[in-house]
Amino acid sequence: MFAWMGNIVIKNKNLKMRSGVTLMELMMSMLISSILLLIVGVLIVSSAKGWQQNYDLAHKPILEQAAVASLTFASVGRMSNRSDYIVYNGTGSTFVPVISATPGQDTVVSGNAVEFRYWDVNLDTTDSQNLMDVSKTGTAYALFYLHNGKLKVDYGHYPPGGVPAGGGNKNNSNIRTVTLAENASAAPGCGAFSHTMVSGAGKGCVRINIVLTDPNDNKTIRISNSVLLRNKWPQ
């Protein structure tokens, strides 16, 4: 056994060392490399796709718009005056208050706009802004409305407010308009904005029901939120 090994060693010792591979080896190497490259490529591509999906899920515009719309609606509503908010139905720039057809019953009424009146100044210890004046039910307004597939909000001074008493054309002077969401529409089965009325007065809980559609994939997201208006002035 030892002698045989010794022969081999001797034989190799006489050969000139030459680098190179056989065709078979080359083909095998290329095959294995291709398979490995394919696997790695597939993994990389799928990883990139997954990353993009995750990123979209977390950050795509429709989600951010939904969050912004919901938060804006709720935060403005919470500081608004329950005794002076109006749900409208708007056509073009004309808005008409929505009233209950059955005032003697609790009735949900809805429209495609709502105007909150609120205070954009603080009540200080001396009431320097004269906010305790009973005729003053707010100093600012926010008119949320659907217009050409967009959810917008107009901010302005109150008075005069967003829409004349009893309805009419929307105020367009000295306002700041913010588009909260694109591709927006009222959710099916209810209006974009709704509340419950009884005996001619709203109960002060205003709901938003909007559907946003992503134009890239036609996927939709529904904004469904409500806000309780605790502030009721004068009282």
Added chain:
Amino acid sequence: MKRMIKNKSDKRGSVLVMVVVALMIMTAFGVGMLAIAYGTRQQAIKEKNENAALLAAEAGYEKAVFWMSQQQDMLTTLYNGSAGTSGTLNFTQASCNYNISFYSFVKARPVYRIISVGHSGPFDRTVNTLVMQAISGWAMGKCRIPTGATSTSAVNYVDGEIIDMPLQINKLIEGMDERDIYIIGDPQFLQPVSMGESRYTTGGADKYAGVMNLFQQGITFNQPDSRVVDEDTVQSKVNRFRDSTAAAYRFTPAVSGGMTNALPAVHLEFFVDTDNIGKVRITNNCTVKGFKQNYDSKTYDFKIVPGSDGSRYQRYDIYSYHVRPSDADATGQRVIRQIDQTYVTQSFGGVESTPGGQIYIDGNVIIGSAGDSDLPGNKNVVKDKVTVVATGNIWIANKIEVDGDHNVDGKPSSSNANVLGLISKGVIKVVDPGMSRNSPTYQNPYPGPPTSVPSDTVYVPVANRQSSSSNVYDRLLPHDMVIEAALTVGGGGWGAENVNRGSYGGRREFVNGQQDNLIVRGAITEACRGVVGVSGSGSEDGYLKYYYLDSRLLEGVLPGDFWLQGKYIPAPAGWHDYRN
């Protein structure tokens, strides 16, 4: 062997490098995806926690206003440093801490601050709210009049009546399945109505199904009761008012001897003198001749028995006439003062309310000057701001209006700074001017005219003298009896005295047999209802009522902070919530 190993190691491999590179790329993607997933999850957790924190903070706010509604007098509670002004609420995965403090006086209306901080996970949300006591136009402990020692009768709002005042009716425990507001036909409620009771019976039926369309500005249920029915609350307010009133305007009247059914009183006569200065003539130690029927069934003149928690009633001595000491001017028992001399401020923690007049009487009060009195200028007109508190009854003996501009509808205009508040631990009633003329009869054993009064006293006429009569005791009140004041009645109801009940009693009207008009422009808070008038075929008596809210009262113009609503509401611009 060594050579063989060496030979093998000479082969250059690329697979390992490729695998390492691929692993690095995939690891980078993996870390990225994990980061996104983590961020997304954190965002979800944050939103959840923020919402939970906000809800917890709102719960703390609700708890705080509920606690405030249970207090007899918030200013006194805070002044005494009573426990309960702060607290903690714990929920699953959330909690909150709230604190109640005094913020400031806006005019004479105290404003409080509630700060409630909600916690959930690492996130905090704060609700920072300025609140104040709600004011109702017409608040009542019950919509019933006393008719006996323990009996009451419902007072109906009837077809054709227009009620242009916000209404608040406390929950009546008895008869839970009946409405606490009594309605016949289609009266119109033009202002919001607030009920202490539930809308539904214990069985779930809607008690209001048939009348909901009458409330044009809405109706709310399960609202906190007015604390006018709580004697301790009223006493607490009275004490604070007394302590903050200047000593010169605190009175404890005594009766003159020689008169039966004698009641001590202070007579207040408001007028605007010829120099356009608002003044009041104060006559201390007046003696009122009282009268009451001998059976409950003969009268509607009841007040609540003190200490009975509003469940028992007693007849009381109504106003017949009154006398004053004949030497009242010489002895300083009758003086004239400018109303602004009664001005004081209430202060808390170094913050002072807007100055306003305060007069405190430990006894009864007669308000109103006779049309033929010797006072100069405009009689029965209040200029400036003043509140009168009486531990006894307040009798209104003539119309009383505020000076200054009024709107077309008759209410004081918003720029009018003159206001009157009347608060009684007893009752506030419009006197029957006929009492000083009435002779005793079998049915009505009236005291008779004051032809003979105790020595050292003189008769003081009230109301207006009947122009065609030679009888000085022949007095009348105007057909339109206007009261411009905020009325708070802790011991009964607001109304008119000696309204007939069956064949007993009966007021003297301006035109005999024709009901007069009682016009209130202000606010009313009463423990129960009082009778103003009665109607029915051939038995009309007393007044038809026309009540209007003076909305200036909501702005805090009335001195003394004597509001008794149990409800606290955010002040205008008072609601703020934000992230910490």
